Structure formats: C-alpha cells, structure tokens
Amino acid sequence: MDEQNMDVPFPPALIELYQRTWPTPVAMLLPSKLLVAITTVLTVFLLSIESNKSILVITGIFGVVALFEFLGIAIFSLFLLSREGRRYLNFLILAVESQTNMHLYNFTLQGQTAINQSVHGNFSGIPKSQEIVLGRGSAIELVQIDSISGKLKTLAHIEIFGVIRSLLAFRLTGGTKDYVAIGSDSGRIVILEYKPEKSAFERIHQETYGKTGCRRIVPGHYLAIDPKGRAIMIGAAERQKLVYIMNRDAEAHLTISSPLEAHKQYTLCYAIVGIDVGYENPTFACLEYDYEDCDNDPTGEALKKTQQTLTFYELDLGLNHVVRKYAEPLSEPGNLLISVPGGNEGPSGVIVCCENYLVYKNLGDQPDIKCPIPRRRNDLDDPDRTLMIICQATHKTKSMYFFLVQTEQGDIFKVTLETDDDLVTEMKMKYFDTVPPANSMCILKSGFLFIAAEFGNHELYQISNLGDDEEDEFSSRMQLEDGETFFYGVRELKSLIHVDSIDSLSPLTDAIIGDVAHEDAAQVYALVGRGPRSKLKILRNGLEVTEMAVSDLPGVPSAVWTVKKNVDDKNDSYIVVSFVSATLVLTIGDTVEEAQDSGFLGTTTTLGCGLIGDDSLLQIYSEGIRHIRADKRVNEWKTPPKREIKKCAMNRRQVAIAMTGGEVVYFELDLNGTLNEFTERKLFNAEVACMSFSEISEGELNSRFLAIGTIDNAVRIISLDPNDMLMPLSTQNLPCAPESLLLVDTPNEDGKGLPTIHLNIGLQNGCLFRNTVDNVTGAIMDTRTRYLGTRPVKLFKMINQGKTAILCTSSRPWLLYHFQRRFHLTPLSYVHLEYAASFCSDQCPEGLVAISESTLRILATEKLGVSFNVQSFNHKLTPRKAVVHPNAPAIITIECDHAAYTETTKNMKRNEMAEDIERLANDQEEIELAKEIADGLRNTIPDETIYGAPKAAKGKWASAVTLRNVKSGEVMSYFELPQDESAKCIALVQFARHPESTMILVGCGVNENLHPYQAPPNPLRPLRGCVYTFLLSPGGERFDFWHRTETPLPVGAIHDFRGMALIGFGKYLRMYDIGQKKLLAKCENKVRLSLRDPIRFVSFVFVGMVNE
Structure with missing residues (x-):
C-alpha cells in the first residue's frame, strides 16, 4: 500500500471498526518512515560511541531492518490475496474516498408540506414584529406576514434530519424576544434563537436526557412552559417527565439547568400545560391515567373503574425539587388542557377539554365550571358520536383575554370566563366561524389567525370582528338535563376574512407521473386530502405566475422597457414598446395610456432606453442616440454615414454602442449632465x-x-x-x-x-x-x-424581494434568483416570452412587463422557493387510487370514505328529518312553521367543502368512480356506489374476447369493518366483496356501467393478465373472463395469506405477502 495514501487521516469511526475486526494488518502496515526514523536514531547513537565495532553493528542493524521490511511486505502481500485482505483493501479505499469526495445522498424537490406544530412570537427581536415557527416533521420554517401584500413569506427553512415531536415558544421574564424549544427523536431538548442578520436559527443549548427515537418512555412528546418563562417541562407519553429551569447569566445569555425528575410509574400522559401562577413556584398540569391496577387485573374490571386524573406538579425554586402537589379524578376523559391567564390578568387555573364538555378547574376553593360543547342544528351526524376539542389558541392583552377552541368538525367557538373576586362563576361559548380542522392555531397580535390544517392546505385569516354581535351565546349557567346540549346553525365566514393559503399534499393517497395532458413535459397527479375537502392536484415544475394584465398591441413588438422619470421615483413612469419601424410609449398610472410628450422618437425602432443621470432620458436607435433632458431639450448624436448601431448597453452614467463592423463607441456622463464621447474606439x-x-x-x-x-x-x-x-x-x-x-x-x-x-x-x-x-x-x-431550451437565451434584469434577479427566456421562461441563502433557477409556468423588463407600480411593486407574440403582459411571481405550481380540482370523497386513460387526457379515480353517507342516503335522511318535523306540528301556525323549516332542510344543502361531511356510524361506507379531463378539470362521468360498499382498487383491463374495448374494473368490499377487521358474523350485514365493470369510451368522454360481480371476500387487487383479469381477495387468486351479465371465473389459486392481510398488489403472477 502506498505511503502517501496511508498518511491520509481516516474517519475515527472506520478506524475503530477496523481495529476491532482486523488488528493484525494494522501492525503490519506501519509506515516505513517509522522504521527509518528508529534506524537513524540508533545509528547516530552508535556513532557517538567510540568503538571499533560501530560499523559492524550499524551494518547489522540496517540488514535486520531490511529483512523485517521485506518479510512485512511479503506477509502483507499474501494477506491481500486472502478474503479478509480484500475486505481490508476495500475498507482503505472507502476510508480515503470518505475524506476526499462528497457524494449526493438525495435532493428533495418538494419538501414536507404537512405542518404538525406551529407557535408564534417575536423571534427576530424587532419591536412589534411577530413570526410563526412551523414544525414540518423533519424541518422547521419561520414565516412572516408581508406588510405590503398581506401574504405569508418564508424567512428561514432548516432541515433538522430528525423528527420534530413538539414545539414551544417562550420568553424569559423581562426579555424582548422569544426562543424556540424543540422536542425531537434525538433524545435532547434543543433551544434555538433566530438571528435575523443571518436569516438562520442558532443553537443556544442542547441537553441530552434519553435515547434516540420516538419512544413512549423517552421525553419529547410534550413541551410546556411556565408563562413567566422560568421553567420548561418536557414529558413522554408514559412515565417520564423532566423540568428544566431557564435563567440568565451575567452577560444576559440564556442558561439552562440540569433536569429535575418528575417521573411516575405506570402512568400515561395525555397533555401537559403550564399554569399561570404569577411569580410563585412554577406549576404544571398534566392529564394522566394510572394503569397499574389495570395491568394487574386479568378480569378487566379495574379498567372500567379507573378514571383519568388531572395532576398538578410544582417546582420548588428554593429546593430545586419537583413535587406532585395535587391530583383529582375526572368524570369525563379529557384530551386537551388550556391554561388560563393568572395574576393581575385573570383567575389562573386550567380548562379541561373533555368529550362533549369543557370543564374549568383550579386549586383552592374554586368550584368546577362545566359547559356542554354545542352541536350543529339539523345535522346528519350519528347522534351517538361524541364531540371533542382538537386544538385551541389563546389571545391575551392587558385588558382582556379569550380562547378560540375548535371541534372535530372544524367549528370554532369563542370561550370567555366571567369572574367574581378571582373566582370563575360562568363559562360562555359563542359560535365564531368554521375553518378546516387544524393541528394547531395561532392568533397574532396584528389580528391574523393561522390554521395549520390536519389535511389539505393551511390557511391564514384576518379577524374582522371578535364575535361580539347578537348571535346566540351559550352559558354554563343555562339549565340542561344530563346529556343534553346546545344547538347552533353554521353560516358562511363572518368573523374571519381569508387572506392566504400554503399548499399541502398531506395526506397523499396516490400519485401518478406522466404527460397525461400532452404538454411535452411530465406532470405529477397527486390525490390528496380527506373527505369533501380532498383534491386532485396537478403539479407542474415551475414558479406560479400571477397575470396582472394582458393587452393586445397593434403589431408584433420586438422589445419592451420600463423607464423612470427621476432617480428618486419609486415607481416606473413609462413603458416603451419597440416595433419594427416604430416606438410606442405608454404612461403608467391608474391605467396604462399612450404618452404624448415623452420626447422619444416614435418613427424608428428603439434598441435601448432608460434613465440617465438624475432626471434625463436616453433613447438609442439605429441611427444615433437621443438625450432627452428634464426640460424637454433634446441632444442627439448621429452615427457616421452608412454606419448603424447594432447593439447597445447603458446605465445611469455610461453608454456603449456597437456599430456595424465591430466598432465599439463609449460615452460617459459628466457632472453637468452632458453625454461625452470617449476619444478612442475599440474595434x-x-x-x-x-x-x-x-x-x-x-x-x-x-x-x-x-x-x-x-x-x-x-x-x-x-x-x-x-x-x-x-x-x-x-x-x-x-x-x-x-x-x-x-x-x-x-x-x-x-x-x-x-x-x-x-x-x-x-x-x-x-x-x-x-x-x-x-x-x-x-x-x-x-x-x-x-x-434551458431549444431557442436562444435572452437575459433580463428583474427585482425580486428587493434583490436582483434574472429572467431567462428560451423556449420557456426561467427565473434565476437568490432566496434563503442559495440561488434558484426555476422555470415559470407560463407561455413563451420574447422580451421582458422589470415593472414597479403601486399595484405591482415587484413585477415584470413582457411581450408574447402581439400581446403586452404585466406579470408577478409569487411563492419563491417552490419547485412546483399547483392546479387543484375538488373531489366529493377521499380519492384512493387512480389510473390514466390510455388514449385521452383523462384520469379515472376511485373515491371512498369510512363513516360516511352517499348522496342518496343523505337526501333520504334529510327527507326523514323533514317529515319528522312536519309530523310533530299540531296547530295551523306550527304546521306552517314546520313546513317552512322542512322545505329549507330539503332544499338547503350545506357546502361540504367548507363545513365538512356529516359523520355516520362505524361500518358505513360511501364510494364513487370519477372520470375527469385533466386539461379542463371537468368531470366527464360520475358513478356513485351503493351505501356500505368501499372501493379498494381499480385497473384497466383489455379482455381477449373484446380486444377493441377497454374495461374499468373496480374492486370493492361490502359491509367491511375497520377494527376489528374480522368482526363477528352478522347475517344482516355479511362481509363480502364485488367487482364493478365499466366500459370506457375510446375518446375518454365517458364510461358506462356494464355489470357487477360478487366475490366471497373484499377485493384487494386487480391486474390485467393475458387477456383476462387477475383478481385477489383474501387468500384467493382468481382469473376472470368477461361475460354478458358478470365476470366468469376461470381458475383459482389459494395462497398462504390470512384474511387480515388481503392482497394489495399483484404484478403478473407474482404476489407479495407481508407475512412471508
């Protein structure tokens, strides 16, 4: 092995791994430099000794060294020929390459779009500024509301290469900015501070407390802060809780203490929140469940008797100790805790969100205040379903506070507390508005409400009023029988105004990549969302472009520019459009009109123009240069005879022109505003x-x-x-x-x-x-x-987010811009542009004006940093699978929802409810009122994309098949399956008996249960399956129902195989041929697969099974 390679520093982990496995070759591979050094030292030592035998000894030493080195090389050569030697050689190559080369692991074009957590605060430290930190699974993102456009803009996006389990914003007492605490799968609590000058988060502290991974007994699932910012509790789903004390050092830097334990064996935790107790010892409230007795009781009786408890933990700052202060059993199980402001701002305490109820609790003499959660009036929901609060947001000022809580249906209620001598006497709830169900909500002091949706796009709303009108208000003092509740009617948005959306692909149920729309570029067809808020989203690579205006021109232009009149002007004053033999000048104002006294020469083609000096204009055309002063005086420079200007460049102080023959002339503007020609020219x-x-x-x-x-x-x-x-x-x-x-x-x-x-x-x-x-x-x-494309590339300077960007036009336009500390080169999802220039006005501060064929277009780019622009089409039910029409720009989708009603069942239930109302009327006045209510119930159908679909009982299914044209988004055919049939798979099959026809086969389950999958046999609802066959038209305009074939079990997979349909259900694979009234079974094969694992995928005749 080469000594030069041996001197390369190896990664310590690889060295340690190798030395544990193969220690011998390491000793054999001592570099010869070491042997030579030892020999030299011995030689010098012996020469210093006056002895006649020195020469003999030195010769012997060199001989021994040479012999050992030869033997080492020989032994090592034999070692490399062995199997272990080859492994060692590969190790060395890997070690060297790991130090010298960098390899791309992966590159994600589209990051995670789901938002699991969101917190708001002043993270930048700028006065009166508020930002939102979003937890996107494996990344954190800081967004801010743009003061000009009112849209959300991203300030920082950081991949953490882990899983964010919890997120928390906190501020130290007397501080001016907020910090971010993160609980993740790293087994550490991390404190981050945002540095606006770097546009990045900086790690302040990182404390290790447990093993890595999302484990049930390792803290990180919950985070809670003392409202005064003095302590943080981090908890696990089971047993363990830790408390960290936050403080400052002498230099006002944030410090964190060692963890204080608050563990309790055999305890499950459902929620943690910090209680506002002012400056007394920090207190935390936890929803816990003690399962010790249940674990030791084989009969199951203890499980029925054990209740959830609300437990208070207190941190004694004097003793540095956490004590379990108080525990109280709850009559109804809870899932969420809301901290109530305390001290001088409120009564303190906590609101427990239980099934069907909100309960206010506090330590001391405070009695419990219990208020039922209102339900929708005339709702088709299953009456036995419980109602729960899924998220909340608190708004607090010096003079008032209130809470916004959201139910599973998406309805938001405003909750207020009435107090008397620091004791809460009443809880009030009022219907606020309806938005998509959220993972978290944030109320900003600027009057905005951010919704991090569970499924679908995330929304930003502006709060127009606080719901202080004359609508019904529900109080805990109202007398109700046990189990009864209040009712209200939903309405359109009244307290909120929609401002902006963040696209989300969560949950993504299926995706297809291909050029279905025949656009010469592949598109991504994603089935996303849940229920009536689900969508088919078509993703095209490119930035989304907003078309502000489009105007036809009297001819085909060759170029366009924007010009300011004065250097201090914020907005552009003129749009200059050049034609083959003319120039058109337009003024920019409330409207765009032709200018009459601009000073530009309108009878020639303009090669370039712009502002020069402080208040002068310059026009360059083929025969010369026209310098237009602010007082409309014109100075002209003419080209020599038979010479023309071909190209030009200019800025506010300099002009360069290129004439025929390759001659370049240079001009400069002097201090008097005169354009002077440089004496020398460049040829x-x-x-x-x-x-x-x-x-x-x-x-x-x-x-x-x-x-x-x-x-x-x-x-x-x-x-x-x-x-x-x-x-x-x-x-x-x-x-x-x-x-x-x-x-x-x-x-x-x-x-x-x-x-x-x-x-x-x-x-x-x-x-x-x-x-x-x-x-x-x-x-x-x-x-x-x-x-970039097949056409020549033209470059134009733009302004984007206050920075210089470049628009590149080829066969399609591209934008090169700097965003979040890196350069992006992204195509625009727009038509081909011939020429462009930056555009600035009051309505469009950072836009561009461009020409395409014979039209003038004013455009604006938004959502920088996004790789795809999205086109969306709504679905009535959750789309599950899709296939592409082989010959047309169309896609066939199966939709299916559990605990849902079909449209037929909904109409039947509305009619039954209306008939019940009419039947209960007695006198003439009641009959007329009942008829009016019944007619409204029959004819007024709520928009389910806003209010959601009614929830049916478990085991109820609704399914449909949809054929949609992807270019227009129009639904060409729609077929609704009967109630309780669940569409599970779809395939296009060409049967050998009908080779000219394409059939759509949809596999379904009938009377399925989600859990347990194998429910007890029910003769009234037998578990079985079926296959629907549809005939697809060759042009993709429609499909027609052919027939329905029953199967013994729910169908899990369908595949086109050798002119027949290969269908899998339960343990069986069957080959089916087409028949007149149903599919005809031809052969069958039983596979070793349990009913709990139905076949999900069949490719040819290979079957993948989870349990083998």
Whole structure:
C-alpha cells in the first residue's frame, strides 16, 4: 500500500471498526518512515560511541531492518490475496474516498408540506414584529406576514434530519424576544434563537436526557412552559417527565439547568400545560391515567373503574425539587388542557377539554365550571358520536383575554370566563366561524389567525370582528338535563376574512407521473386530502405566475422597457414598446395610456432606453442616440454615414454602442449632465452580438467592467478604468455565439466586503453559462452550465424581494434568483416570452412587463422557493387510487370514505328529518312553521367543502368512480356506489374476447369493518366483496356501467393478465373472463395469506405477502 495514501487521516469511526475486526494488518502496515526514523536514531547513537565495532553493528542493524521490511511486505502481500485482505483493501479505499469526495445522498424537490406544530412570537427581536415557527416533521420554517401584500413569506427553512415531536415558544421574564424549544427523536431538548442578520436559527443549548427515537418512555412528546418563562417541562407519553429551569447569566445569555425528575410509574400522559401562577413556584398540569391496577387485573374490571386524573406538579425554586402537589379524578376523559391567564390578568387555573364538555378547574376553593360543547342544528351526524376539542389558541392583552377552541368538525367557538373576586362563576361559548380542522392555531397580535390544517392546505385569516354581535351565546349557567346540549346553525365566514393559503399534499393517497395532458413535459397527479375537502392536484415544475394584465398591441413588438422619470421615483413612469419601424410609449398610472410628450422618437425602432443621470432620458436607435433632458431639450448624436448601431448597453452614467463592423463607441456622463464621447474606439474582428455593463459599486461613479460578446464565439471583459480604458482583461471562449449578456453583483451574506460579480451568458444553442468575474483583475472563472431550451437565451434584469434577479427566456421562461441563502433557477409556468423588463407600480411593486407574440403582459411571481405550481380540482370523497386513460387526457379515480353517507342516503335522511318535523306540528301556525323549516332542510344543502361531511356510524361506507379531463378539470362521468360498499382498487383491463374495448374494473368490499377487521358474523350485514365493470369510451368522454360481480371476500387487487383479469381477495387468486351479465371465473389459486392481510398488489403472477 502506498505511503502517501496511508498518511491520509481516516474517519475515527472506520478506524475503530477496523481495529476491532482486523488488528493484525494494522501492525503490519506501519509506515516505513517509522522504521527509518528508529534506524537513524540508533545509528547516530552508535556513532557517538567510540568503538571499533560501530560499523559492524550499524551494518547489522540496517540488514535486520531490511529483512523485517521485506518479510512485512511479503506477509502483507499474501494477506491481500486472502478474503479478509480484500475486505481490508476495500475498507482503505472507502476510508480515503470518505475524506476526499462528497457524494449526493438525495435532493428533495418538494419538501414536507404537512405542518404538525406551529407557535408564534417575536423571534427576530424587532419591536412589534411577530413570526410563526412551523414544525414540518423533519424541518422547521419561520414565516412572516408581508406588510405590503398581506401574504405569508418564508424567512428561514432548516432541515433538522430528525423528527420534530413538539414545539414551544417562550420568553424569559423581562426579555424582548422569544426562543424556540424543540422536542425531537434525538433524545435532547434543543433551544434555538433566530438571528435575523443571518436569516438562520442558532443553537443556544442542547441537553441530552434519553435515547434516540420516538419512544413512549423517552421525553419529547410534550413541551410546556411556565408563562413567566422560568421553567420548561418536557414529558413522554408514559412515565417520564423532566423540568428544566431557564435563567440568565451575567452577560444576559440564556442558561439552562440540569433536569429535575418528575417521573411516575405506570402512568400515561395525555397533555401537559403550564399554569399561570404569577411569580410563585412554577406549576404544571398534566392529564394522566394510572394503569397499574389495570395491568394487574386479568378480569378487566379495574379498567372500567379507573378514571383519568388531572395532576398538578410544582417546582420548588428554593429546593430545586419537583413535587406532585395535587391530583383529582375526572368524570369525563379529557384530551386537551388550556391554561388560563393568572395574576393581575385573570383567575389562573386550567380548562379541561373533555368529550362533549369543557370543564374549568383550579386549586383552592374554586368550584368546577362545566359547559356542554354545542352541536350543529339539523345535522346528519350519528347522534351517538361524541364531540371533542382538537386544538385551541389563546389571545391575551392587558385588558382582556379569550380562547378560540375548535371541534372535530372544524367549528370554532369563542370561550370567555366571567369572574367574581378571582373566582370563575360562568363559562360562555359563542359560535365564531368554521375553518378546516387544524393541528394547531395561532392568533397574532396584528389580528391574523393561522390554521395549520390536519389535511389539505393551511390557511391564514384576518379577524374582522371578535364575535361580539347578537348571535346566540351559550352559558354554563343555562339549565340542561344530563346529556343534553346546545344547538347552533353554521353560516358562511363572518368573523374571519381569508387572506392566504400554503399548499399541502398531506395526506397523499396516490400519485401518478406522466404527460397525461400532452404538454411535452411530465406532470405529477397527486390525490390528496380527506373527505369533501380532498383534491386532485396537478403539479407542474415551475414558479406560479400571477397575470396582472394582458393587452393586445397593434403589431408584433420586438422589445419592451420600463423607464423612470427621476432617480428618486419609486415607481416606473413609462413603458416603451419597440416595433419594427416604430416606438410606442405608454404612461403608467391608474391605467396604462399612450404618452404624448415623452420626447422619444416614435418613427424608428428603439434598441435601448432608460434613465440617465438624475432626471434625463436616453433613447438609442439605429441611427444615433437621443438625450432627452428634464426640460424637454433634446441632444442627439448621429452615427457616421452608412454606419448603424447594432447593439447597445447603458446605465445611469455610461453608454456603449456597437456599430456595424465591430466598432465599439463609449460615452460617459459628466457632472453637468452632458453625454461625452470617449476619444478612442475599440474595434473587434467580429460583429458584436451583445453587451452589458457591470453594476456601479458603492462609493463609485461608474462601472468598472464592460462585457462584450461577439459572433466569433467569445466573450471579453473590457476595462473602463481611465488608466487602461477599453483594454481587454479576459476572454471566455464559447461553444457557439452568445445571444445576450448580463453582469450582476451578488452581495455577501454578511454584507461586508466586495460583492461577487457574476457574468451570465445566454447562448444561441439554448444554454446558460454562469461565470464569476474577479473584482480586481476582471478574470473569468468558475463556469457553470445549464440547458434551458431549444431557442436562444435572452437575459433580463428583474427585482425580486428587493434583490436582483434574472429572467431567462428560451423556449420557456426561467427565473434565476437568490432566496434563503442559495440561488434558484426555476422555470415559470407560463407561455413563451420574447422580451421582458422589470415593472414597479403601486399595484405591482415587484413585477415584470413582457411581450408574447402581439400581446403586452404585466406579470408577478409569487411563492419563491417552490419547485412546483399547483392546479387543484375538488373531489366529493377521499380519492384512493387512480389510473390514466390510455388514449385521452383523462384520469379515472376511485373515491371512498369510512363513516360516511352517499348522496342518496343523505337526501333520504334529510327527507326523514323533514317529515319528522312536519309530523310533530299540531296547530295551523306550527304546521306552517314546520313546513317552512322542512322545505329549507330539503332544499338547503350545506357546502361540504367548507363545513365538512356529516359523520355516520362505524361500518358505513360511501364510494364513487370519477372520470375527469385533466386539461379542463371537468368531470366527464360520475358513478356513485351503493351505501356500505368501499372501493379498494381499480385497473384497466383489455379482455381477449373484446380486444377493441377497454374495461374499468373496480374492486370493492361490502359491509367491511375497520377494527376489528374480522368482526363477528352478522347475517344482516355479511362481509363480502364485488367487482364493478365499466366500459370506457375510446375518446375518454365517458364510461358506462356494464355489470357487477360478487366475490366471497373484499377485493384487494386487480391486474390485467393475458387477456383476462387477475383478481385477489383474501387468500384467493382468481382469473376472470368477461361475460354478458358478470365476470366468469376461470381458475383459482389459494395462497398462504390470512384474511387480515388481503392482497394489495399483484404484478403478473407474482404476489407479495407481508407475512412471508
């Protein structure tokens, strides 16, 4: 083995692994440098001894060393020929490569879109600023509401390469900013601080307390903070709880103590919350269940008697000890705790969210306050279903506080407490609005409500009023019989105004990748969501573009620019459109109109224009340069006879033009505002194809470099320094002629030092070259290439989020921009654009104006950093599986929901409810009122995409088959299956007996139970299956029901196999052929598979089984 390779430092973990396995070769592979060093030392020592035998001894030593080295090499060579030696050699190669090479593990285009946790606070430390931290499974994201657009924008996104189990925002007493505490699968509690100058989170503390992984006895599942920010409790789902004391050191830095234990054996934990006790000892409330007696009772009687308890834990700050202060059994099981403000702001205590009830509890003499959770009026839900609160948000100011709680159906209630001498006397609930069911809610002080939805898109609302109108209010003082509750009617949004959405693909039930829409690029067809809020989402690679305006032009334009009148103007004043032999100037205001006195020459083609100096305009055309002063005085520079301007470049101080023959003329603006021609001109051996100035650096008047591209496949950097004016500094050879150039400065992340100059080259073969230019020497280096399309690449400077971006147009437009500390090059999901320029107005502060064929378009890009733009179409039920039509842009989907009613059953139940209301009426007045209510019940159908679908009893199923055109989104055919039939699989089959026809086969289960799957036999509801056969039209316009075939068990999989259908159900595989009235069974094979594991996937005749 080479000594040079041996000197490479190996990873310690690999060295340790190898030394445990093969210790002998390590000793054999001592580098020869060590032997030579030992020999040299002995030689020097012996030479220092006056002895006649020194020479003999030295010779003997060298001989022995040589002999040992030869034997070592021989033994090691034999070792490498063995099996262990080959393993060792592979180890060495791996060790060296791990130190010298970096390999891509994976790259996720679309990150996790589900939001499991969200907390809000002032994390940036900027006064009156509020941000939201989102827990996205394996990443955290910081978002903020943009003050201009009102939309959510991302400030930071960090992958943690783990699982976020809990998230908490807290602030130390007297602090001005909030910190983030994270409980994860790492077995550590991590405290993060956001650094706005870095746009990143910084780890402040990381304390280890347990093993890695999401374990039931390792804390991390729950996090709770003392409202004064003095202590954090982190708990596990079972047994273990730890308390950390938070404090400051002498330099005002956050400190964290060693953990204090609050464990209890045989205890399950359902929720933890910090109690607001002012500045007394921090107290935490926990919902616990002690299962010790249940664990030791084989009869199961103890399980029926054991109750859930509300337990209070107190942290004694003097003794540094946690005690179990008080425990109280609950009559109804709870799932959520809400901390009530205390001290001078409220009565303190906790609200326990139980099944069907909210209960206020506190220590001391406070009696329990119990209020039933209201139910929807005239709802089709199963009356035996309990109602639970799934999430809550607290809003607190110095003068008032209230709670927003959300039920499983998505209805939000405003909860308030009435007090008398610090004792709560009444709890009030009022219907607020209905939004999608959420994992968490955040109320911002700016009046916004953020909903992190369980399923589907996440929503941002603005609170328009606090629900203080004359609507019904429900009180705990109202007298009700045991088991009774209040009723209310749902309505459209009244207290909330929808502002923005964050796309989500959770839950993703199925996905298909292919060019179904025939767009010459693949699309992703994702089935997402649940129930009536589910959708078919079509994902196309590219940024979403908002079309602000589209106007037809009198001809086909060749270029477009935007121009400001004054350097201090915030918005653009003119849109200049160039045609083949004319120029059109439009004014920008409330409307876009043609300008009459702009000073531009309208009878010629404009090559370039813009603001020059502080308040002058410049127009460059083929015959000269037109300098338009603010007082409308015009100065013109004319080209020599028989010479024309072909290309140009300009900024606010400099102008460069390229005339026929490759001659470049340079102009500069003096302090008096006069444009002066430089005496010397630069002549190139080839025609100039494109030009670009570098940006003017801070503290300088002029650009330092001019980039010039010529048709001889070269780009040159030209100096603009007065000492070596127009001297070439460097050259970049290209594979073909350049089409456009753009020099752009990129500031450093810390804002210090000189910015990085990037040279962007658009080539005529559709490639984009991106180089770095040295700030001092002008040398071109670090070339990167990207293929953009089949047309020549044109480059245009844009402004995006206050930073310079580049629009690249080829066969499709692309946007190159800097976002979250990295560059993104993403296509735009829009038509081909010929020419573009940045656009700024009051309505569109960061847009672009572009031409496409004979139209002028004003566009804006949104949702930066997203790789896909999404087109959505609603489903009535949860889509489960989909197949693609073989010849048409259509997709066939099966939809299925448990505990749901079909549309037929819903109409039947509404009619039954209306008939019951009419039947109970006695006199004429009641009859008329009952008829009015009954008619409204029959004819008024609530929008289930807003209010959700009614929940049926367990074992009830609703299913349907949908054929949808993916281009228009139109549903071409819809077939609803009977009640209690669950669609489980779908396949397209071409039977040998009908080779010209394509059949849709849908496998179903009938009377299925989710848990337990094998329910006790019920003669009234036998468990079986069926297969529906539909005939699909060749053009994809529709499908027709053919017949229905029953099977002994629910169908798990269907596959087209050799002109027949291979169908799996339970333990059986059957081959079916097509028949006139049903499918005909041809053969059968019984596999070793239990009924609890029905066949899910069949490929040809290979069957995958979980238990084998």
